[in-house]
Amino acid sequence: METAALNSFSTRLFSTGHRAIARQYFFLSLFAVLAGMALSLVMRFHLVFPQAGNDVLTPEYYLSLLTLHGTLMVFFVLTLAPLSAFANLVLPEQLGAEGMAFPRLNMISFWMTAIAFALLLASFFATGGGALSGWTAYPPLSAVGAIAGPGEGIGQTLWFFSIGVFCLASLLTAMNIIATVLDERAPDMALMEMPLTCWNWFVTAILTLLSFSVLLAALLLILLDRFAGTSFFVPGGLLVADEAIPHSGGSPLLWQHLFWFFGHPEVYIAILPGMGIVSEVISTFSRRPAFGYRSMVWSTIAIAFLGLLVWGHHMFISGLNPYSAIAFSLLTMAIGIPSAVKTFNWIATAWGGDLHLTTAMLFALGFVSIFVTGGLSGLFLGQPELDAYFHDTYFVVAHFHLIMGIAALFGIFSATFYWFPLMFGRMLDERLGKLHFYLTFIGAYATFGPMHFAGFAGNPRRYPDFTTFEFLGQVMPLQRWITGAAFCLASVQAIFLWNLFRSMRHGIVAPDNPWESSTREWNAAARY
Amino acid sequence: MAGCLLFLFKPVWFPVAITSAAVAYDRQFTWTLWICGGIFVAVQLLLAWTIMWKCRRATSRPANRWMELGWIAATGIVFISMSLLGSRGWAKTSSGPAGKEVIEIDAHQFAWTFRYPGPDGLFGRTAIRFISDSGGNSAGIDPGDPAGKDDITTATLRIPAHRDVLLLLHSRDVIHDFFVRELRTKQDIVPGMEIPLDLHVEQTGAYEIACAELCGLGHSQMRSVMIVMPPDDYDRWKRQH
16 A cells, blocks of 8 residues: 555656646746746845845855845746646646656656756855856856855856756756657647647747757866866866966866857747737737737748857957957847847737737736836847946846746746646636736836836946945945845735635636637546 | 926936037037927917817818828927937947057956056956956956966056046946946947947046946946046056056
């Protein structure tokens, strides 16, 4: 009896069913997003009350919180939830497939991701301090070891290992999705008949394969620099903490090239699945097919392709040849074109349609609003001249939190409300959902809108406190407002959590096709 | 929408612009703001309008190949011309040290050292083995090199107004970034590279120098001041050293 219970437990834990794996990813990223949010609140608190709790909240502790926050959000939330969780949940049924192409590999990917997560937490609690070089981990700071300061020893090493394992897991997931789309699709479905969600997951998976492999290579090289005495990223003649560093001939800029060759596509890995979800949700709740299906597909492909060519816009002021910035700038602005095509297509889909403003629909429309706002600040940053002032200020923080963070989260919320019946067989509460949407929508603008102004004042990011510089005195009222708004924004998420955990057990039992959708995942009888 | 109101109040804004490049920056910023602000208001209103009119009976959709091509062309023209115009004030690579006041900057965890060549106009050789922050040789000047005898090193950057100045940026440990808001520019300082930065400041005064690239636990303490002096005062100051 006990063995049977144990067996059933281990079958559930190591399930190869794609929906079970989807739920595992969903809860892992839910845990990560709550942890990441909590860290951001500690940071926001410290920024406006720099004196409180000074013995614990040291600058190095703040910087390791910042690093963990960025890493959790970028990797374990924005990569996992939109792609690994929701593609696993509905991609096979939407394609008319039986399941994912490689179910066991799928299970292994999840558990590798879980190991990466454990390594990341270990890095934070490591002796000598958690990694504090930011999620970008620029060498030489991150490459020369403990001598460069707290957090640069074991903490940074574990961080590299964590991200390395995460890369491997993501590569396996991407392969699985690509194989499923190409090989497992129902014979009567041509590529150009796939739902837009599938197209976006498919393109995202290709992008993952191309970019995470480069990051993995860069991680191996930097680990060699740290442990095998190579000099890929560390130049000669360095003196760190009064000690000569025995490296020679490496280039710190090489890391930035490799990192951002991954890092920029990563933005699209986070947002493209959300775009697919939004297309689907807006079309379902406008009761009409998506406007311009072909241009939606081609704009997805164009965004992904251009996304691979614009890494240099993170490096305008890095010491790169200034002429190359002009090419990177042109390509960056060019991404605006397919993005605008999508925006207009979404509006045209809803325009004059028979709109049903469900929570999922509200989040999808909110996505469009936030995406436009975050995208427009990109038009400032894409100009090298303007970027020279805004680089590494709160203007950039506002920009990427809106377009990569909040927009992608709105996509995730929309998908959660939309596909919750497929996850748990029940419905989320719509009244609570709408309340949560309106408060989150206002809270997001109230938090990240004013951050642009801190950027106008030249307020640098990644500063544990604003006490050293005279010019930062003037931004303090604004920073206090941002902290207040951030606490409000975070506390209204309790509504969502309550709704989620309550509805899992006590929600209304979902009818077969609650949203009257036309895609195939709803007619598959296989529910929870 | 309410966010737009913030632009009327300008709770915080850019500091004064002290070079012609900085004035050009402000111009570029202002019209980018107008264009993006216009698009922002238009698209958000369009979105709001779409939602408000939901009660209307579902209308048939206008045919649309031309509509799509129209907005591709419109956004393409606006975005690309923005990029081209935004590149005007860029890509001015340094024209070399001739006729300029050359100053070396050595950034390190977590302080700045500025070095002037002295009356002979030559920088002394440096090597990391001579660096001693406590011994007053932060730049690591080789005591055996006569050119280095008259070099001046300071912790505050003094430059003359109305003259061409060339800063040579060095870092001895990790990546730092030279950021003076009033110049409207910043430049990463990469170890192993010497990166030139040309300045021609028109306005005297004291301006804060911040490090803008995460360089370790003292990153936010890495402050210095750039003092822009009338040329005569500057020459007098240099002679006194």
